[in-house]
Amino acid sequence: MNTFSESIWLVPCYALLGALLTIPWSPGLIRRTGPRPAGYINLVMTCTAFIHSLFALREVWSTPLEFSLPWLHAVNLEIVFDIRASATTVGALVVILGLNALTQIYAIAYLEMDWGWPRFYALLALFEAGMAALMLTNSLFFSYVMLEILTLGTYLLIGFWFNQSLVVTGARDGFLTKRVGDLVLLMGVVALYPLAGTWNYDELAAWAATNPLEPTVATLLGLALLTGPLGKCAQFPLQLWLDEAMEGPMPATILRNAVVVSTGAWVLIQMQPILNLSPTVVTVEIFAGAFTAIACSAIALAQIDLKRVFSYATSAYLGIVFIAVGTGQGERALVLLLTYAIAMALILMSVGGIILNNIAQDITQLRGLWSRRPISGICFAVGALSLVAVPPLGCFWGWAEIANGLNPPLLTVVLLVNGLTACSLARVFGQLFTGPVTPWTRRSPEGLWALVLPMMILLGIALHLPQLLIVLGLLPP
Numbered sequence: 001m002n003t004f005s006e007s008i009w010l011v012p013c014y015a016l017l018g019a020l021l022t023i024p025w026s027p028g029l030i031r032r033t034g035p036r037p038a039g040y041i042n043l044v045m046t047c048t049a050f051i052h053s054l055f056a057l058r059e060v061w062s063t064p065l066e067f068s069l070p071w072l073h074a075v076n077l078e079i080v081f082d083i084r085a086s087a088t089t090v091g092a093l094v095v096i097l098g099l100n101a102l103t104q105i106y107a108i109a110y111l112e113m114d115w116g117w118p119r120f121y122a123l124l125a126l127f128e129a130g131m132a133a134l135m136l137t138n139s140l141f142f143s144y145v146m147l148e149i150l151t152l153g154t155y156l157l158i159g160f161w162f163n164q165s166l167v168v169t170g171a172r173d174g175f176l177t178k179r180v181g182d183l184v185l186l187m188g189v190v191a192l193y194p195l196a197g198t199w200n201y202d203e204l205a206a207w208a209a210t211n212p213l214e215p216t217v218a219t220l221l222g223l224a225l226l227t228g229p230l231g232k233c234a235q236f237p238l239q240l241w242l243d244e245a246m247e248g249p250m251p252a253t254i255l256r257n258a259v260v261v262s263t264g265a266w267v268l269i270q271m272q273p274i275l276n277l278s279p280t281v282v283t284v285e286i287f288a289g290a291f292t293a294i295a296c297s298a299i300a301l302a303q304i305d306l307k308r309v310f311s312y313a314t315s316a317y318l319g320i321v322f323i324a325v326g327t328g329q330g331e332r333a334l335v336l337l338l339t340y341a342i343a344m345a346l347i348l349m350s351v352g353g354i355i356l357n358n359i360a361q362d363i364t365q366l367r368g369l370w371s372r373r374p375i376s377g378i379c380f381a382v383g384a385l386s387l388v389a390v391p392p393l394g395c396f397w398g399w400a401e402i403a404n405g406l407n408p409p410l411l412t413v414v415l416l417v418n419g420l421t422a423c424s425l426a427r428v429f430g431q432l433f434t435g436p437v438t439p440w441t442r443r444s445p446e447g448l449w450a451l452v453l454p455m456m457i458l459l460g461i462a463l464h465l466p467q468l469l470i471v472l473g474l475l476p477p
Contacts, residue, residue, distance in 0.1 A: 004056040005065050008085045011049045011056075011093060012132040018045030019125035022118040035117035042121040043104045046128060050097040057090045066138065082138035082200050088334065091472070092135045092266070095338060096259050099345055100128050102454035106349060107251035109450035110356055120160060120249065126153045127255060134263055141199040143267050144182075144189050147232060150260055151178050157252040158245050170247035177241035181231020188224030192274070195221070201270045208273040215278065222281030225271050232264025233318040234311075236292040242315055246307035250352035253307060257314045258345040262337045265321045269330040282326050289322025290413045297420035301427065306351050306361045309428055314344065316417055317387075323410055324402045332405070336398030339386065339465060343395055346383035346458040347425075350376040353447040353455075354432065358440050363428060368437035372444050377433045379455045384425040386462050388418055394465035 022038035024030045030037075059065075064086035072079040104124060111120060130149035137143055159171030193199060195217075196207045213221065229235075234242035245256060268275075268285075275281045293316045300312035317340055324333040353376055354369065355361050370377045386393035389400070399418065403411055446452055461468070 002059045002063075002065060004052055005059040005085045005090075006067075008053075008056050008065075008090065008093075008136060009069065009081075009083055011052055011097075011136070012129040014045045014049040014052070015042075015125040015128040015132065018042040019122040019129075021045075022122045022125075025118040027115075035115055038118035039104065039108060039121045042125050043101065045125070046097060046101045046104060049128070049132070050094065050101055053090055053093040053097055056085060057087065057094055060085045060090055061087050079141060079199075080139075081142055083136050084138040084201075085136065089135050093132055095341060096131050096135065097128070099259055099341065100124065100255060102345070102349075102457060103251050103255045105450050106254065106352070106454045107249070109448040110251050110352060111249065112448070116160065120157075120252075123153055123157050123160070124252070124255065127157075127260060131259065131263060134266065138201050139199045140189055140192070140201065140204065140267075140271065143270070144185060144228070147185075147228065147263065147267065148182060150232075150263060151175065151182060154178070154245065154256065154260065157256070158248040160248055160252070164247075167247045170244035174241040174244040177238055177244075178231050181227050181229075181238050184224050185228025185231075188221055188228070191221060191224065204271075205273040208277055211277065213277055218277040219280045222275045222278040223284065226268075226275060226281055226285055229264040229268035229271075229322075230288060232267070233261055233322070234292075234315040235288050235319060235322060236295065239292055239296065239315045242311045243308055246305070246311050250307075250348070250355060254345050254348045254352065257310060257348060258341045261314060261318060262321075262341060265318060265325070265333065265337060268322070268325055269333060272325055272328075272330055286323055286326035286410070289319040289326065290410065291319075292316065293319030293323070293417040294413060294420075297417045297424065300424040301420060304363050306355060306363055306428070309363075309424060310344070310348060310351075313387075313421055313424065316421060317344075320399075320402070320414060320417060323406070323414065327405055327410065329402055329405050332398060332401045335469070336395065336402060339394035339398050339469075342458060342462050342465060343383045343386040343393075346379050346455065346462055347387065349451075349455045349458065350379040350383065351428075351432070353451045354444070356451075357444045357447060360440055363431040365438060365440045366432050367435040367441060368433075369441050369444060370433040372437075372441065373433075373446050375446055375452055375455065377429075379459050380429060380433070382459055382462050384422075384429060386465075388422040388425060392466050394462060394469070397466065397469060 021041045025035050025038040066084050068080040068082050071081050130146045134146035155171050155175040158174050159167055161167050231238040296312040297316035300309050303309045321333045386395050389396040
């Protein structure tokens with residue numbers, strides 16, 4: 001019996017249930033126990049969803065499962081929630097839920113004295129539910145709905161500390177920038193249905209294989225659909241919202257930069273058969289990725305704010321993913337997204353504790369931390385080496401596979417971006433962990449166990465990721 005895979009639709013519901021259970025700890029209801037039970041309940045629900053996904057992954061490893069849940073029927077319009085449970089989709093669920101659980105543990109220490117626990121953990125649950133449903137849905141329409149949920153969650157988490165003017169401004173600007181991409185994407189989604197008669201990804205791929213559209217129509221439709229992922233992945237010209245998003249709490253930054261922004265690339269890969277109908281759209285896709293990757297990796301070199309260094313590095317990395325998808329390497333792009341998520345989460349966790357203890361994000365004020373925070377230094381080093389594709393760490397395999405399928409100009413772009421990112425990360429490491437101790441870092445020990453434990457778990461995963469990829473069949477033995 002495929003009990004867990006047939007009930008995989010429950011996985012997003014666990015997070016929503018956890019969010020609802022935080023209501024009693026909202027201000028004015030339960031005060032005697034403090035807000036902590038709200039966080040623990042959400043953590044338990046995330047772990048439950050993670051275990052459910054693990055068992056479901058075993059069931060669908062060799063036998064994918066597809067089914068539909070009716071949602072709306074009106075006149076000639078019937079909308080169903082198509083679900084695809086395969087090794088890829090459920091595997092993505094496992095990664096997302098695992099990182100979300102580690103982030104929630106990390107937040108226990110990071111927000112130790114913050115009374116906004118119920119609101120913060122409820123918003124993390126909203127993120128989790130949106131991403132989980134997005135991984136499972138086989139419908140472009142519901143993919144758009146889930147992307148809208150993630151946009152709302154991003155806005156609320158950026159503005160979490162809403163009593164600060166910069167936070168309010170950042171949340172507003174980030175939301176409005178993403179709304180541009182969302183609105184144009186909605187135009188494409190609505191226009192596609194009369195042409196194809198379906199929003200199911202498999203049926204759309206079969207329809208696109210018949211090359212049914214005039215070049216002008218295919219170009220306009222493809223550009224509209226492409227705009228959504230450009231906004232979600234912080235690509236040119238909609239890349240600035242991710243910089244504004246750095247005003248939110250660090251645990252939300254970890255989750256957003258590691259996996260939330262990658263959801264746009266996930267949808268892009270699903271829509272690629274439609275985008276391929278127009279060579280102009282594919283060219284725009286590759287150009288936007290290449291321009292963003294070069295520009296953002298260069299801008300990161302000039303940043304002195306820790307969070308902003310990694311916001312631009314995230315945009316640069318996803319630019320490489322756009323190049324890979326545009327050149328027909330969607331499966332390789334998925335491997336790169338997996339290895340990137342683990343490396344970026346590890347780096348951000350290591351610097352998050354530094355920001356928390358030193359109350360500073362200016363790297364010119366922070367030096368000499370190696371003797372005081374060796375665990376953070378090791379985690380940063382391993383995450384950085386993995387991110388810039390130093391063999392045999394995880395990202396090397398994705399970069400190598402993608403590089404083999406590129407022409408010389410695009411290969412030059414990839415190598416240049418990787419070199420600039422390596423210089424940027426080396427600069428940050430040298431500024432943080434080497435040199436004499438400053439007054440800011442004189443008293444900066446490793447944080448509480450809840451900060452260190454997720455880092456150590458991710459460190460072990462990052463070091464053993466090549467072996468895991470071989471076991472999963474994603475790399476040759």
